[in-house]
Amino acid sequence: MLRYALMRVVGAIPTLFLVVLVAFIMVRAAPGGPFDTDRVLPAEVAANIERAYHLDEPLPQQFRRYLTGVLRGDFGPSFRYSDYSVAELIRGALPVSVKLGVLAMALALCAGISAGLVAALRRNTLTDRVVSAIAMTGVSVPVIVIAPLLVLFFAVQLGWLPAGWSSSGGGSRWIMPIIALALPQIGFIARITRSSMIEVLESEFIRTARAQGLATATIVRYHAMKPALLPLLSYLGPAIAGIVTGAIVVEQIFGIPGLGRLFVQGAQNRDFTLVLGLVILYATVIILLNLVVDLLYGVLDPRVRRT
Amino acid sequence: MLMRQTGARSRHRLWVALLALLVLVAGITLLVDELQEVPAPPLSVLNRSLVTEPESLDPHKVRTKQAGDVLRDIGEGLTGYTESGELIPTGAERWEISDDGLSYRFYLRPDARWSNGDAVTAEHYVYSFRRLIDPATAAFYAEVLIDLENAPAIIAGDSPVDALGVEATGEFELTIRLMRRVPYFLSLLTNPAAYPVHPESVRKYGDAYARAGNLPSNGAYKLSNWVVGSVIELVRNEMYRDNANTAIDAVNHHVVTDGVAELNRYRAGELDITSNVPPDAFAEVRRERPGELRVSPYLSVYFYGFNLTRPPFRDNVALRKALSMAIDREELVEKITGRGEQAAYGWVPPGVLDYEPREFFYASFDKHEREAAAERMYNEAGFDRERPAEIELRYNTADVTERIALAIQAMWRDVLGLEAKLINEEQQVLLSNIRAMEVTQVFRAAWTGDYNDANSFLYLFKSDSPSNLFGYRNVEFDALLEQAANQTDPTRRRFFLEEADRVLLADHPVMPIYFYVSKHLVSPRVRGWGDNVLDYHYSQYLSLADRS
Numbered sequence: 009m010l011r012y013a014l015m016r017v018v019g020a021i022p023t024l025f026l027v028v029l030v031a032f033i034m035v036r037a038a039p040g041g042p043f044d045t046d047r048v049l050p051a052e053v054a055a056n057i058e059r060a061y062h063l064d065e066p067l068p069q070q071f072r073r074y075l076t077g078v079l080r081g082d083f084g085p086s087f088r089y090s091d092y093s094v095a096e097l098i099r100g101a102l103p104v105s106v107k108l109g110v111l112a113m114a115l116a117l118c119a120g121i122s123a124g125l126v127a128a129l130r131r132n133t134l135t136d137r138v139v140s141a142i143a144m145t146g147v148s149v150p151v152i153v154i155a156p157l158l159v160l161f162f163a164v165q166l167g168w169l170p171a172g173w174s175s176s177g178g179g180s181r182w183i184m185p186i187i188a189l190a191l192p193q194i195g196f197i198a199r200i201t202r203s204s205m206i207e208v209l210e211s212e213f214i215r216t217a218r219a220q221g222l223a224t225a226t227i228v229r230y231h232a233m234k235p236a237l238l239p240l241l242s243y244l245g246p247a248i249a250g251i252v253t254g255a256i257v258v259e260q261i262f263g264i265p266g267l268g269r270l271f272v273q274g275a276q277n278r279d280f281t282l283v284l285g286l287v288i289l290y291a292t293v294i295i296l297l298n299l300v301v302d303l304l305y306g307v308l309d310p311r312v313r314r315t
Numbered sequence: 316m317l318m319r320q321t322g323a324r325s326r327h328r329l330w331v332a333l334l335a336l337l338v339l340v341a342g343i344t345l346l347v348d349e350l351q352e353v354p355a356p357p358l359s360v361l362n363r364s365l366v367t368e369p370e371s372l373d374p375h376k377v378r379t380k381q382a383g384d385v386l387r388d389i390g391e392g393l394t395g396y397t398e399s400g401e402l403i404p405t406g407a408e409r410w411e412i413s414d415d416g417l418s419y420r421f422y423l424r425p426d427a428r429w430s431n432g433d434a435v436t437a438e439h440y441v442y443s444f445r446r447l448i449d450p451a452t453a454a455f456y457a458e459v460l461i462d463l464e465n466a467p468a469i470i471a472g473d474s475p476v477d478a479l480g481v482e483a484t485g486e487f488e489l490t491i492r493l494m495r496r497v498p499y500f501l502s503l504l505t506n507p508a509a510y511p512v513h514p515e516s517v518r519k520y521g522d523a524y525a526r527a528g529n530l531p532s533n534g535a536y537k538l539s540n541w542v543v544g545s546v547i548e549l550v551r552n553e554m555y556r557d558n559a560n561t562a563i564d565a566v567n568h569h570v571v572t573d574g575v576a577e578l579n580r581y582r583a584g585e586l587d588i589t590s591n592v593p594p595d596a597f598a599e600v601r602r603e604r605p606g607e608l609r610v611s612p613y614l615s616v617y618f619y620g621f622n623l624t625r626p627p628f629r630d631n632v633a634l635r636k637a638l639s640m641a642i643d644r645e646e647l648v649e650k651i652t653g654r655g656e657q658a659a660y661g662w663v664p665p666g667v668l669d670y671e672p673r674e675f676f677y678a679s680f681d682k683h684e685r686e687a688a689a690e691r692m693y694n695e696a697g698f699d700r701e702r703p704a705e706i707e708l709r710y711n712t713a714d715v716t717e718r719i720a721l722a723i724q725a726m727w728r729d730v731l732g733l734e735a736k737l738i739n740e741e742q743q744v745l746l747s748n749i750r751a752m753e754v755t756q757v758f759r760a761a762w763t764g765d766y767n768d769a770n771s772f773l774y775l776f777k778s779d780s781p782s783n784l785f786g787y788r789n790v791e792f793d794a795l796l797e798q799a800a801n802q803t804d805p806t807r808r809r810f811f812l813e814e815a816d817r818v819l820l821a822d823h824p825v826m827p828i829y830f831y832v833s834k835h836l837v838s839p840r841v842r843g844w845g846d847n848v849l850d851y852h853y854s855q856y857l858s859l860a861d862r863s
Contacts, residue, residue, distance in 0.1 A: 061453075171583040
């Protein structure tokens with residue numbers, strides 16, 4: 009398996025190179041530059057700025073310069089935040105985003121699986137309908153609507169939680185963003201768990217187990233749980249993607265200094281180096297996570313491992 | 316059977332263990348965060364907001380108003396403003412201006428200190444002005460000092476930086492020499508780009524100069540922490556020359572880009588001052604909190620420009636006039652913007668110092684008269700309802716700009732019978748199209764004065780102005796601005812500026828739509844707030860009443 013993992017990592021290098029190249033071409037193809045505002049600068053001033061950021065060089069040369077920098081671990085200075093390098097900005101934002109994402113994912117898994125199981129076991133009862141309705145709401149109402157509503161209710165009306173990130177240093181500021189980010193995933197996970205659990209409970213081997221007189225709790229724990237959760241594993245990839253993109257909105261609304269916010273601002277400001285740095289980071293993370301999910305499959309499902 | 320059972324069970328356990336680990340890690344991170352609860356805040360803290368993150372706190376690298384807002388708290392130049400926007404000496408105690416207006420001698424305050432205790436000397440200003448102009452700095456606002464002797468040559472790299480027209484003629488005496496008269500020079504010096512930097516710290520820290528811990532302040536506050544994307548925290552600068560009059564101990568500039576989020580945070584009591592009020596919530600806020608809403612004229616104009624280098628607007632002043640006259644500006648500011656904006660019938664906003672802005676001849680017309688005149692003008696331009704002009708209107712993608720574009724499209728349809736094609740573009744795309752002057756016809760933009768003087772608006776239209784986005788060329792206009800610049804007598808200068816304004820409006824290179832207002836929510840506990848046309852609100856002039 010180690011050999012397989014290594015092969016995959018090595019195979020990712022050309023992919024990453026392509027990602028960087030395409031991203032570089034795309035950010036440069038977008039009209040407008042990082043230093044354009046309503047105000048047009050005197051030609052000499054503009055030329056000095058371009059020279060300082062090597063924007064006066066031909067594009068292939070700029071790409072070569074960028075790539076050699078990246079290989080040395082230097083992602084260049086941010087074009088917008090001139091006091092910081094891209095690496096520094098990402099170093100500052102990464103832990104915040106990772107924490108937010110991991111916590112939201114953990115909440116989504118715990119809450120989603122529990123809700124799905126309960127709904128599956130109490131199939132067609134009131135509980136099932138309530139859970140399904142809530143899950144459906146979570147899936148269909150976008151974060152951009154949920155988040156301000158949460159703020160309005162818990163921060164403005166009740167005053168229990170801070171409305172914005174920087175207003176408090178404590179743990180309370182994490183609560184609403186995590187819930188807002190996890191809600192849609194809770195919905196998806198609950199629905200997947202419920203339907204696959206129902207399917208498993210109806211299968212032959214469960215019927216056999218029941219015929220042997222095993223208690224429902226034992227059946228669920230030892231026989232039904234694992235096959236029921238397998239489809240969830242293949243949903244983990246999309247779930248992570250959902251958390252990453254959802255975080256962009258959540259970070260914007262709550263004012264959280266994470267990667268998503270940097271990405272949005274970077275794109276708006278045409279902060280070329282910052283956007284490229286983030287693209288490389290995201291691409292690497294996604295490639296790695298896909299690898300982890302594939303390896304997990306092997307652990308959980310012997311059929312995959314053999315092939 | 317038994318074997319399979321244990322195998323399944325152990326794998327099942329792995330899965331559970333993995334999940335448990337995830338939850339555990341999550342729980343611990345939360346707990347650690349909880350334990351790091353911030354210490355008790357100092358006595359009085361002001362929470363205000365910025366709509367965008369300042370790109371830098373190095374005075375020579377900034378370019379946005381938001382960066383300026385923070386710098387005005389942590390720095391000070393030779394001149395500054397009071398809370399109501401009057402120009403006052405700050406870093407300088409007083410000055411003398413030579414009779415020809417070309418030489419300025421500033422007497423610095425000997426008691427001015429950096430937050431590290433060093434005196435702010437004339438040498439520091441010399442170093443800073445040279446650094447701003449130095450091509451290696453690549454300063455965005457180098458323009459502020461471009462009238463100093465040799466500045467353009469230095470910026471172009473043709474002259475060494477020490478040739479700049481600034482000199483320390485004593486420890487606390489600074490002499491500046493200009494190439495031409497600049498009647499608003501003292502206002503220019505209020506720009507943060509003209510603030511001094513601390514030379515030893517710049518040399519020591521280089522690019523990291525403007526970080527918390529490195530950045531010395533000569534203003535009322537100093538930088539204590541900067542979380543990019545979140546908050547800039549300032550604390551009282553005990554060394555500040557006027558520290559005795561600083562009331563608030565700490566100021567947090569929160570970065571809140573979303574208008575609704577900002578309003579919610581204000582409502583939750585987390586912000587004392589907002590940077591804006593979202594258009595959709597304005598009426599509600601005015602009803603709920605009339606005493607907290609501060610709306611004031613602002614030196615900024617929302618306009619539609621014409622590209623004069625291409626048809627149909629090249630050499631067709633009648634068409635330009637017709638389009639402008641067909642717009643019902645009152646209706647736009649009442650029904651769409653609705654936040655106290657003023658319909659613009661001229662280019663220079665009201666409130667500009669010592670100036671009487673000119674207006675279009677139809678400013679006094681009633682709606683009926685104006686529309687009839689618009690149609691006549693349209694016919695004169697060679698168009699009518701049967702043969703309508705084909706017009707493209709480009710604007711940036713944003714809620715209010717979209718609504719205004721739609722309303723103006725409808726007005727042109729009703730009054731002139733022409734169907735303008737609306738093209739909305741992302742802001743940077745629009746800017747680059749406007750500059751290229753290749754595809755644009757009518758374009759939406761805005762202009763904000765850098766200093767309180769009519770020149771800050773009029774110079775845009777000079778033939779050689781880099782910000783002349785219109786392709787406007789008028790020798791008479793250029794000559795009048797030149798003459799204005801050469802006057803020693805303020806009344807005569809004003810006369811030439813107003814004449815230039817008149818010539819400009821007659822040519823209709825632009826359709827001003829409305830003059831902006833600044834809009835803030837200011838908590839009742841904030842005292843000392845002053846409205847002013849530049850929308851500068853120094854924290855050092857504010858104080859806080861006890862929270863009740």
